[in-house]
Every structure is written in structure tokens, then in C-alpha cells.
Amino acid sequence: MDHDPQFQKSRRGFLGGLGATAAGLSLAQAGAARAQAKPDPAITEIQDWNRYLGDGVAANPYGKPSKFEKGVVRRDVEWLTASRESSVNFTPLHALDGIITPNGLCFERHHGGSPEIDPSKHRLMINGLVDKPLVFTMDDLKRFPGRVNKVFFLECAANGGMEWKGAQLNGCQFTHGMVHNVMYTGLPLKVLLDEAGVKTNGKWVMPEGADSSAMTRSIPIEKAMQDCLVVWGMNGEALRQEQGYPLRIVVPGWEGNMWVKWLRRLEVGDQPWHHREETSKYTDLLADGRSRRFTWIMDAKSVVTSPSPQAPLKHKGPNVLSGLAWSGRGTIRRVDVTIDGGKNWQTARIDGPVLPMSLTRFYVDFNWDGREMLIQSRAMDDTGYVQPTKDELRKVRGLNSIYHNNGIQTWLVRSNGETENVEIS
Amino acid sequence: MSKFRKAAGLALFAALVTAPALAGKVGLGREALPEEVAAWDIDVRPDGAGLPPGKGSVGDGEQLYLQQCASCHGEFGEGAGRWPVLVGGQGSLKSEGPEKTIGSFWPYASTTFDYIKRAMPYGNARSLSDDDVYAITAFLLNQNGIVKDDFVLSKENFSKVKLPNEQSFYDDDREKAERHFWQKDPCMKNCKPDAKVTGRARMVDVTPEDGKSIKVE
Secondary structure, three states: OOOOHHHHHHHHOHHHHOOHHHHHHHHOOOOOOOOOOOOOHHHHOOOHHHHOOOOOOOOOOOOOOOHHHOOOOOEEOHHHOOEOOEOEEEOOHHHOOOOOOOHHHOOOEOOOOOOOOOHHHOEEEEEEOEOOOEEEEHHHHHHOOOOEEEEEEEEOOOOOHHHOOOOOOOOHHHHHOOEEEEEEEEEEHHHHHHHHOEOOOOOEEEEEEOOOOOOEOOEEHHHHHHOOEEEEEEOOEEOOHHHOOOOEEEOOOEOHHHOOOOEEEEEEEOOOOOOHHHOOOOOEEOOOOOEEEOOOEOOOEEEEEEOEOOEOOOOOEEEEEEEEEEOOOOOEEEEEEEOEOOOOOEEOEEEOOOOOOOOEEEEEEEEEOOOOEEEEEEEEEOOOEEOOEHHHHHHHHOOOOOOOOOOEOEEEEOOOOOEEEEEEO | OHHHHHHHHHHHHHHHHHHHHHHOOOOOOEEOOHHHHHHHOOOOOOOOOOOOOOEEEHHHHHHHHHHHOHHHHOOOOOOOOOOOOOOOOOOOOOOOOOOOOOOOOOOOHHHHHHHHHHHOOOOOOOOOOHHHHHHHHHHHHHHOOOOOOOOEEEOOOHHHOOOOOHHHEEEOOHHHHOHHHEOOOOOOOOOOOOOOEEEEHHHHOOOOOOOOOOOOO
């Protein structure tokens, strides 16, 4: 029985539990392992790379992806912003797998360009309501006891912001690509604050950047002491310039704008500062004209990265649906996937590390007979939060929001495999 | 002999690793000098904390604004291209096209001062004097109908300036207002009628690079 291919297919098939549809799709599977009519020249002819010597070890002192992967790059949407120095580009989620985002593909968001900072001239100051204001060099920080390594997602609060009023951009790189997931190396912010000695009336911490926007945000002291980090490393190497080299703050699960890059100062105060990025921006204008502020947490969210508009289906028969889920409130507990626009759902298979406030990878192995599908994914976290539909979200928030769009994404897969960003009833 | 050396080595190492913990403070870094704190600590709060001495008039601010700001933000704060609009928009926040300006949306005047001082003009940050920043802030408040034409903004009168939208902001209440997003068992079977496509990104046609033609095997 276990060797009966038909049984295996229907057992593993994505649609196995979905009644009539399942039969149609798994029947289409029969004969998928076709016989090859002519010998494959990729096998029968000796290839250049098989005959001649390849590159020597000195060819690439810092390795780069294969030239055949040249399309896997960050991309921007020029009409979105007035200048590229205060702008954003997007992680190519459709072309990535696993949970870690390669350093060179982590999306960028700058408010005054990405500065090139000489680490020997970089300083971190802690001042304000502390017993002793301190200045650290990078060397001081790297000698400091208590170094940690932790994986966290960083999502821009505006990820999906262009989609509030309806489907607009065709590609999960553009609809969801303001997110990345990195293993950081650095120090708990707490150990540095303890070294300076926070006074009892110190209730807020304000990180400040050294770049030309001198980015500032107000972080409550509880969060600062609980799990924030001051980091110099990402995925085993130094921070990339565009990610804050030589130093940034990590604010796990909270909106990316708070993760101040090129971190040069931490001020402790007794009140929030209400600066530009927490008043005129990164507040949520609701339908009644009032606005939520301090909406720091990124709610549970997921997206199917393949198939998606930039990663269409190319073959009938066996296919792998893949996606990402994450929650700023904790750990992803479950991801469900539908192919009929939310009528019926099946729980996806999660693979790889499942970490709190980290991207989490899910898969559904399925057979496709070429029928149209409306694909969605729905994340649940360990607080019991269930990712809402876009309509459910609009019902509470209205249409004038920009930030915190964690609504369920729909991809229409057409019978020719083309995949589109759509809105559905 | 070698055993003894190893034991001595371990003891020494143990002393080394525990030493900082015993001391309470690590002792890395140095005390920041007052001049250093003053050089970087320029932030301003709504209660006026952090404001430097100084003042500036609406009239002086207009001249400075035209030289330093208008090329991006427009002569009247209306914004050029996609650069931020700074003036107007009152009464628009419930409409389909809300205009979030200093006068219509921003809760505190201190945000304007702080941001101009730390990050403006775009590409030439920290080039304005404190009096210049007071003057430009005064002009923007005047354009938004908050202060009169002859107003002179100063450290002393700053915290008396109130913006009309301050009371419209409230702290994150998602855990209450969106409580229904926490569900025990979301529906898995026959959850809704057949879904219909109601909107397509392709019709909006603003995605960079056309989709390539696809061939299904």
C-alpha cells in the first residue's frame, strides 16, 4: 500500500481533505513522471564546466551569488517617494526560502540616505536620567560582557501600506517585502543602561541615529529592559552599511522604524518625546478622524511567497506552496492555507526553527491540475491572535490607514500559472 | 606538575570571569563630558524641555522658509511633487484624501522645532541657527493659522502654543478594540460562500517591470 503512488499522492496531496476538488487534482497527477523521448544533451554532452578549470580561490575574496541569480535583488517603486535618499526598497521574498534573509537582500528604509560611518569615529552616548552619562567606543562595546545572538524579524510598519484601499502592486516583494529576518550579535540594551544606572524616574528611552535624519523614537523603559539589543553583527558578519553599520538598536516584534540605525545615542527621560516619527508618521488615522499612537507591536501576519505574481506556477502536477508567517506578539503556532478564497482551509506544514518574533517558514506540498485557485494564508500566534482578512481590518480601521496592514493576502493563480494580486469577496 | 598547572590555570580563569560581576559595574566606557552631551542632546519635548535660548518672528521665518524650504515644500507649504505638505488640510482627516499637515494633524508644535533643528534642510542638516529654527517654526505655525502675522516665537512662549489636533490622539487600544481578532478555533470548512474577485492590482498597473509571459508545461 505504501508503494502505491496514487495512494501516496492523495495522502500527501494538499487537497486531500477538501472533498471533490481533491479527486480532480490528484487524478491529474497520473503519468506525471514522463519518459524522456531523446537523450538529454545536458547529460550526454561534456559541458565546459566539466572540462576546464574553474575560478581560483582568489577570484572572489567576498563571494557573490551566481550570475544566474542576478534577478534576485532588492527593488524599489520609484513613484512612492520624493527622493531615493528618503525611500524604501523591498526584499525579494518570492525568491527566498528558509527563515534567514541574506544580508544583501534585507530591505532598506532610509530617511536621509545611508551614511558611510568610520567605526573608529563612532560613539555611543547614554545620557539623560542616568547616574553617570557614558560614552562608549565600538571597541568598548565589543569587550563588554554578556554578548548574545538572537533571531528577530524586522517589519516596517508601512509594509503593505499601499494595499489599504485595494490591490495595487503585483508581487509579494512589493506587497510584503518590507520585512527581513536576521540573527543579530550584540548586547542586551539592559546591560548598557545598568552600566549608566537608570534613575527611578527614567521611564522612556530614546535611541538616536548618527545619520542626516538623526532618527529618534521613544521606547518605554520596560521594553528597553526586557528584550531590546544594541547590535553590531548580522548573520555572523558586521552590520551592512544600509542596516546601520556600525551599530543599531533591535526592538523585537515592534515596528521597524523604532530599530534606529547608525545608533549614536540613548537618552533616558521621564516622558515620551513625541517626535516626528511617532506623531506625524507611524500613527494610525482611523475612520472617525482620530488617531492611534504608540502602535508599536506588529500583529501576526503571513504571506504565500510561492506561488505569487513574481513566482508563478510553471508546471502542473507536484508543486510546493511556500510562505512566511510572523508575529510581534510571540511565536507562530499555526498557519492555515486555502486555495478557494477562504471557504476551506488546511493547516500548513511548518519547517525550520520556530522562534518568537521571527519569520517562520511554512509549506504545503500539492498537486495542481491547472485549475484557477484563490490562495491565501492565515497565521495564528501563541496569544491566540488570528490574522484577519483585509475586510475585517478595514471594518475596524477604515481606509485612511497607512501602517499595520496585516490583512490576509489573496493571490489568484490562473489556469496558465500566472499569478495576480487580487481582492476578493 | 602538569595537573597542578591546569588546576592553577582554571582557578585563575574563574577569577577572571567572575571579577566584573563582583565589581557591580563593568567599568567600560567613560563619563560623557557636559560639552559632549550638549553637542548631541538637542531634542525637544512638548513641554518645552530641551528648547535652546532664542527667538524668531513670522516675518524672518518667511524669508528663511523661501530660501531654505520652499523648493521642496512649496512657497505656501503645499508641497512640491511628493514632498511633504506642511500647511492646510484642516477638516480633511475623515475624508477620502486626508491631508496630514502641522495644522491639521500634528499634535505638538515642539515636533516641528525638533525635526527642523535635527534634520532640515534636507541634505544640509544642522546648518540653521536656533533663532532660524524658531523663525521658520513661527512661520509654519502662522501659515497654518495657529499664530498671528506679528508673532515672535521664543523659548519662553513656546509651550503655550497648542495645535488643534492634539486631543485626537490616543494610545494603542488594539487589544481591546480588536479583541475579536483573538479566536480560539478559526473556521476551517465551508466558512463562506464562493469567493469572487472584486479588485485586481493589474488594473491599477503601477507595479515596476511587466510580468513576464509564462508557459505552463
